[in-house]
Each structure stands twice: as structure tokens, then as C-alpha cells.
Amino acid sequence: xxxxxxxxxxxxxxxxxxxxxxxxxxxxxxxxxxxxxxxxxxxxxxxxxxxxxxxxxxxxxxxxxxxxxxxxxxxxxxxxxxxxxxxxxxxxxxxxxxxxxxxxxxxxxxxxxxxxxxxxxxxxxxxxxxxxxxxxxxxxxxxxxxxxxxxxxxxxxxx
Numbered sequence: 142x143x144x145x146x147x148x149x150x151x152x153x154x155x156x157x158x159x160x161x162x163x164x165x166x167x168x169x170x171x172x173x174x175x176x177x178x179x180x181x182x183x184x185x186x187x188x189x190x191x192x193x194x195x196x197x198x199x200x201x202x203x204x205x206x207x208x209x210x211x212x213x214x215x216x217x218x219x220x221x222x223x224x225x226x227x228x229x230x231x232x233x234x235x236x237x238x239x240x241x242x243x244x245x246x247x248x249x250x251x252x253x254x255x256x257x258x259x260x261x262x263x264x265x266x267x268x269x270x271x272x273x274x275x276x277x278x279x280x281x282x283x284x285x286x287x288x289x290x291x292x293x294x295x296x297x298x299x300x
Contacts, residue, residue, distance in 0.1 A: 148174060149194075152175055160173075196222065196225065215238070
């Protein structure tokens with residue numbers, strides 16, 4: 142069973158290949174895309190748990206891809222990879238919704254740890270929403286049960 146579905150986007154074949162092989166070896170199902178356009182064609186909301194994308198690519202770069210994917214699916218975890226790190230691009234990526242920022246050359250273990258943390262945070266958020274929904278359900282149902290108890294108590298007296 143897969144730990145999650147990952148879309149790896151990079152115009153460099155070697156980066157795509159090694160990430161696919163590594164992430165596959167640690168239990169992820171990986172689909173690759175060689176450009177932002179290819180990624181947008183392959184991306185479907187709910188299909189992928191995470192997108193790992195290079196920042197610098199021709200036509201649709203990683204930042205534009207992040208924005209377009211965020212419009213389609215706000216819950217997907219997005220990790221940005223770049224060989225040209227700058228504080229400005231890191232800040233912009235985070236503002237646009239990237240979970241984390243990885244610089245090349247990267248260590249596979251660092252990518253794996255950041256990916257697992259991001260997916261864990263996503264699962265905690267999902268669990269918190271469920272608990273929050275149950276809590277609101279209880280809060281709303283308590284007055285209904287009180288009213289029902291009063292009505293039944295009155296009916297019981299009259300019988």
C-alpha cells in the first residue's frame with residue numbers, strides 16, 4: 142500500500158528520475174511531469190497528496206504552477222525545489238501556499254522528512270476538522286435533547 146501519491150515536476154530528467162526512484166523505494170506512488178504544462182495536465186484535485194516542483198522551469202515556472210494548483214486544490218501539499226535559492230523566492234513560495242522550500246543539491250533524507258512532516262500536518266488538520274465537526278454536532282444536539290426531555294417529562298406526567 143502506498144504512503145501517498147506524489148507529483149514530481151522538474152524539467153531536468155535526472156532530478157525527476159532520482160526523486161521518482163527514491164520516493165518509490167520509501168513507499169510513495171510517484172507520477173512525474175517534465176514541465177508546468179505537463180503537470181497541469183496530469184494534476185487532478187484529490188488525486189495527489191503532494192506536489193514537489195522545481196522553481197525555475199520554462200514557460201510555467203514553479204511559482205506559477207503553485208498558484209494554478211492552489212486554485213484547483215487548496216489541500217495538496219506543495220514542496221518547492223530550487224537550485225537558485227533566494228530569501229525573496231522562499232518567502233513568496235510560502236505566501237502562495239508552499240509547505241516548504243528545498244534547495245539543490247538536496248539530500249534525499251531531507252526531502253523525505255519534509256514530505257512526511259507536511260503530509261502528517263495535513264492529516265492532523267483533517268482530523269482536527271472531524272473533531273471540530275463532532276464537537277459542533279454535540280453542542281447543537283444538547284439543547285434538542287434537553288427540550289425533548291422536558292416534553293417527554295410533561296407528557297409522562299399527563300399519562
